[in-house]
Amino acid sequence: MVRWIAALVGLAFAGVLAIALVITVSGVVSDSTPKIWTGAPKSAETEFHKHPRDAGLSSAGVFGKFDKQQLQRGFQVYKEVCSACHSLKYVAFRDLAGLGYSEGQVKAIAAGFDNIPSVNPDTGEAATRKGVPADHFPLAFANDIAARAANNNAIPPDLSYMTRARHGGADYVYSLLTGYQDQPAALLKEFPEAKTPNGLHFNPYFANLNIAMPPPLRSEGQVQYSDGTKPTVDNMARDVAAFLTWTADPNLETRHQYGFMAVIFLLASSLLAFGAYRNVWRDVKH
Numbered sequence: 001m002v003r004w005i006a007a008l009v010g011l012a013f014a015g016v017l018a019i020a021l022v023i024t025v026s027g028v029v030s031d032s033t034p035k036i037w038t039g040a041p042k043s044a045e046t047e048f049h050k051h052p053r054d055a056g057l058s059s060a061g062v063f064g065k066f067d068k069q070q071l072q073r074g075f076q077v078y079k080e081v082c083s084a085c086h087s088l089k090y091v092a093f094r095d096l097a098g099l100g101y102s103e104g105q106v107k108a109i110a111a112g113f114d115n116i117p118s119v120n121p122d123t124g125e126a127a128t129r130k131g132v133p134a135d136h137f138p139l140a141f142a143n144d145i146a147a148r149a150a151n152n153n154a155i156p157p158d159l160s161y162m163t164r165a166r167h168g169g170a171d172y173v174y175s176l177l178t179g180y181q182d183q184p185a186a187l188l189k190e191f192p193e194a195k196t197p198n199g200l201h202f203n204p205y206f207a208n209l210n211i212a213m214p215p216p217l218r219s220e221g222q223v224q225y226s227d228g229t230k231p232t233v234d235n236m237a238r239d240v241a242a243f244l245t246w247t248a249d250p251n252l253e254t255r256h257q258y259g260f261m262a263v264i265f266l267l268a269s270s271l272l273a274f275g276a277y278r279n280v281w282r283d284v285k286h
């Protein structure tokens with residue numbers, strides 16, 4: 001009797017697992033939100049939104065490691081292009097040592113920012129000063145009102161944790177930056193009311209397809225790399241995506257190493273436990 005119940009419970013368990021597997025696999029294969037289940041009506045977003053393309057970063061995957069040279073290039077792109085609108089307020093200059101910069105280089109980078117908010121010691125009035133390694137990156141705009149005024153009523157979000165905040169992470173940032181295009185004719189034909197409004201830009205990787213950010217990386221050579229890498233739009237986008245992966249997860253490599261060691265440890269202890277089991281029951285008939 002008990003055996004039968006156990007067998008039934010086992011079967012039910014296996015059944016649920018099989019259903020979960022089928023759902024997961026079909027989800028991955030169709031690679032889109034399951035419209036049939038949510039019953040979402042057709043719209044420009046459901047039909048024309050694209051999933052991020054693989055940026056092919058070396059940090060991806062369980063054994064992923066950062067390419068420090070690439071992180072430095074990405075930092076350069078952030079500094080020379082993105083920092084005009086986006087802050088990086090959770091990152092301190094001294095953290096940049098993690099990109100392979102020496103203490104002197106970090107000091108020089110910090111001192112290169114002369115807009116760190118400060119107070120004039122004589123008058124008490126607001127002033128600015130040069131950065132030191134302990135400072136965080138300065139804000140791009142004094143406040144949200146100024147940010148909106150300069151960006152067609154949209155606020156450029158802080159980028160420190162962006163690759164963690166969006167589905168697709170670095171791949172999303174890379175795809176977004178390289179994904180600007182004209183609105184497809186098929187879209188306009190099917191959904192004429194979804195025409196990109198004035199002041200916005202069509203980008204199929206952005207959730208609602210129309211983004212307030214003008215394409216920030218437009219032409220090859222916008223940034224001059226010193227390590228010989230060709231500054232194509234594609235490379236600049238990939239490099240800044242790598243840099244933003246680092247700002248959001250600077251301990252990624254250590255995490256991966258610990259994960260690997262934990263798996264080795266668990267495997268070894270399983271082997272030991274199995275050996276002990278064989279040893280203890282060696283002379284007992286069971």
Ligand code: HEC
Pocket residue numbers: 077078081082083084085086151154155156157162166173176177206207210211212213214216217240
């Ligand atoms: C001229 C200002 C400007 C520049 C330069 C700029 N951005 Fe933006 N960015 C914006 C604005 C405005 C938004 C908000 C868009 C919206 O909500 O429609 C935004 C949004 C974003 C987003 C978030 C999209 C989302 O899913 O919400 C990312 C990621 C981003 N920018 C990355 C970058 C990177 C990387 C660079 C540098 C290569 C850059 N931006 C340069 C103005 C700018």
